[in-house]
Amino acid sequence: MVAGPVVGVLALQGAFTTHQQRLMALGVHAPLVKTPQQLAGIDALVLPGGESTTMSMLLDTSGLRDPIGERLADGMGVFGTCAGMILCATEVLDGRPDQRGFSLIDMTVRRNGYGRQLDSFETDIAVDGLTNGFHAVFIRAPYVERVGPDVEVLAVHNDIPVLARSGRCTVASFHPELTDDTRLHEAFITTL
């Protein structure tokens, strides 16, 4: 039996397996979540990178949107990365008109906002609370245009927030699961 919180990984689309691997490397029980029934046993949820418009659609067809929304309203912790950040933000620019998220963290993000030239890039960033830099992989990342006063910015790249937290909601515009560095997953777990 693994002790500590059970961290589900939303597995409708996108980079969910790598998140699961990082959590398992930390000894965390990390079941994939594809159905409302699978929400029952989890204490926190990772919303992975992928395509936020597709995930929004699949949240509806899977019947997961409302049950996840209820758990989040009850204070379930969530770690949203890239597309997952878009699903957590209160305001999305350049989204599809019918895409909807969970409106959990007071920030404005622009989908694919780094533009064509910088579609994907990698860079080392300094993160509050970590001694050494973190290698951050950005893939068609959301660009954070505004954060609310209650949002704690934990890392910036070129003065733009790329990692932030508000209560039990942590969001990253990059993909922390794509390197074998587990420190950000570990930091997320300490917020639960």
Ligand code: GLN
């Ligand atoms: N551009 C994607 C979206 O709009 C996010 C990209 C990613 O998650 N790597 O959802």
